Amino acid sequence: MYLFDMDGTLIDSNDVWKDVDREFLARRGLPYTKAYYEGVAHTIFPLAAKFTKEFCNLPDSEEDIMAEWMELAKDAYAHVTVKPGVRAFLKQCKAENRRMALVTSSVPMHCRTAMEKLDLMKYFESVTFAQELGIEKKDKRLWLGVAERYGVEPETCTLFDDSLAACKGARSAKMRVVGVYDSFFAGDEKEMRSFCDVYIKSFEELLWKPEYRKD
Structure with missing residues (x-):
């Protein structure tokens, strides 16, 4: 997943x-x-x-x-933009019948506003809000709970995230992690590259490429 x-x-x-x-x-x-x-x-x-x-x-x-x-x-x-390659990658995953979900630290109201405005929610089964659970994404318990919620083993999950702390949290639950570049965390790029299973500058790099996948 x-x-x-x-x-x-x-x-x-x-x-x-x-x-x-x-x-x-x-x-x-x-x-x-x-x-x-x-x-x-x-x-x-x-x-x-x-x-x-x-x-x-x-x-x-x-x-x-x-x-x-x-x-x-x-x-x-209501005015944010989707990052390059995201929409095409989500469409690609949807065509492959891959299960997808959001896991975010964002304020629920803001998340819903952005996802509805950008018409992205249709790609995801649901959203897990870390704020509502009271658990940070660096915490292994969050990711174990997410896997349990969707009825999957953590080892079969891949997280896409721009935060090193979140990637470390997911990895501690034995998930694969794909680090995503964002200028906000540019200072972590070197460590992200060495830590993550895959590191990308843009989702355009993943279009129809199999190397990041693990079923």
């Missing part, structure tokens, strides 16, 4: 959160640092808010932080 991340993997949306983070911190006279970015990147919303409150020593409640992020993001997900 093929499992896909959304932000930064299927759609160009990571810059949405980079802009939100910069504005959120700027309102408080705080810099956007590598340490902050690493603390909130690709984690679930509540844990990102908890980290932000503690890391920045803010008086704001975690609920108020999340509400402000939502206000800053507004309707950005």
Whole structure:
């Protein structure tokens, strides 16, 4: 079974959160640092808010932080674009009768907005929201739970994700991992290349090529 991340993997949306983070911190006279970015990147919303409150020593409640992020993001997900080769690759997989599902740390509302706007949801059986489970994608338990949900063995699953942490989480559950380049995680490219079973710059590289597959 093929499992896909959304932000930064299927759609160009990571810059949405980079802009939100910069504005959120700027309102408080705080810099956007590598340490902050690493603390909130690709984690679930509540844990990102908890980290932000503690890391920045803010008086704001975690609920108020999340509400402000939502206000800053507004309707950005209605304007995101699909990454090169994605639509063609999903069509190819559909033609091969491959089972596909989304596993995302994205806010459910944003995910649904983007997938409906881009007409991509038709390719997937369903979506697993890490936020609703309260488990991060770096956690082996998430991936074991996903495999159980779909009635498959973890060893038969392949994850496509732009996050090294997520790829490591899936690998710890014995899944194959395909690393997907995104500029948001460009600094991890070298390690991603050495860690992942396959690493791609674009889904165009996988069109009608068998080397990434494992039934």
